[in-house]
Amino acid sequence: MLVLSRKPGESLIIGDGIKVTVVEVKGDSIKIGIEAPKDVPVWRKELVDEVSTQNLEASSSPLLKGDILKKLRGGSHGQ
Amino acid sequence: MNSIDTSRFGKLDYRDEDIIKFPKGIPGFEDKTNWVVTGEADEDIKWLQSIDEGTLALAVSHPRCIDPEYNISVARHDLEAIDSNSLETVGILAVLTIPADAPWEARANLRAPILVNSEARLGRQVIALDEKYPVQAHIFNEEVRAKLKEESLVKNAGEK
Numbered sequence: 001m002l003v004l005s006r007k008p009g010e011s012l013i014i015g016d017g018i019k020v021t022v023v024e025v026k027g028d029s030i031k032i033g034i035e036a037p038k039d040v041p042v043w044r045k046e047l048v049d050e051v052s053t054q055n056l057e058a059s060s061s062p063l064l065k066g067d068i069l070k071k072l073r074g075g076s077h078g079q
Numbered sequence: 080m081n082s083i084d085t086s087r088f089g090k091l092d093y094r095d096e097d098i099i100k101f102p103k104g105i106p107g108f109e110d111k112t113n114w115v116v117t118g119e120a121d122e123d124i125k126w127l128q129s130i131d132e133g134t135l136a137l138a139v140s141h142p143r144c145i146d147p148e149y150n151i152s153v154a155r156h157d158l159e160a161i162d163s164n165s166l167e168t169v170g171i172l173a174v175l176t177i178p179a180d181a182p183w184e185a186r187a188n189l190r191a192p193i194l195v196n197s198e199a200r201l202g203r204q205v206i207a208l209d210e211k212y213p214v215q216a217h218i219f220n221e222e223v224r225a226k227l228k229e230e231s232l233v234k235n236a237g238e239k
Contacts, residue, residue, distance in 0.1 A: 038154075038155070039154065039155055039156040041154050041156070041157075041206070043206055047190070047206065047214070048106070048206070050214045050215075051106045051107075051188065051190075051191040051204065051206065051214060052106040052107040053107070054174065054176055054186075054188050054191075054214055054215060055105055055106055055107035055108065055137065055174060055188075055204075056107045057176045058137050058138065058174045058175060058176040058177075058188075059107075059108075059135055059136070059137055060179070061137070061138045061175060061176060061177035061178075061179070062177065062179040062182075063087050063088075064124065064138075064177060064182060
């Protein structure tokens with residue numbers, strides 16, 4: 001891994017058109033600004049990891065019998 | 080006709096044209112690139128069965144079966160990756176997690192749906208740009224969960 005030291009207000013350029021700026025350092029938290037082309041996705045790594053984890057859990061789902069499906073079809077939804 | 084022995088569906092027949100190619104696999108299963116959709120036509124839950132590994136299948140459902148208002152936007156490059164330029168023309172599937180011992184706790188990944196271009200036979204799991212959708216959305220609301228749980232406890236007690 002490339003490790004560089006930066007101060008608040010300083011930036012890095014990655015490839016063509018990606019700019020990462022250290023906006024603020026406060027205790028153990030760092031605010032980072034990212035300017036990237038629209039087609040470059042930027043996600044928190046936790047979100048990406050959560051998707052993998054959920055897929056791994058989902059792969060042990062059992063085949064369900066009709067009962068649950070009927071209830072699902074009944075629109076018993078909730079967040 | 081090809082076939083694969085699966086743990087859930089026994090011997091599953093499929094045609095080459097049934098295969099949906101996920102060029103990057105599915106997160107967690109990056110090396111599994113060939114999948115087919117199986118399940119009864121009139122059921123809300125379908126299965127995405129890996130044809131690289133018979134024991135691997137993911138329960139999926141159209142997100143609107145879970146949230147009738149479901150409406151997302153995705154990055155253009157995610158659509159381009161499956162040879163599409165509009166969400167209107169692709170199929171959307173949410174991956175379901177159904178705990179075997181507590182199916183009432185079933186959850187759907189509404190944040191990261193699977194997009195399928197059924198004409199090009201290309202699929203990809205993407206992260207929706209809409210932050211309001213959870214990765215683990217309950218399928219059943221609290222009331223239904225409590226009811227299903229109670230029914231299951233009564234049933235188990237009756238069997239003993």
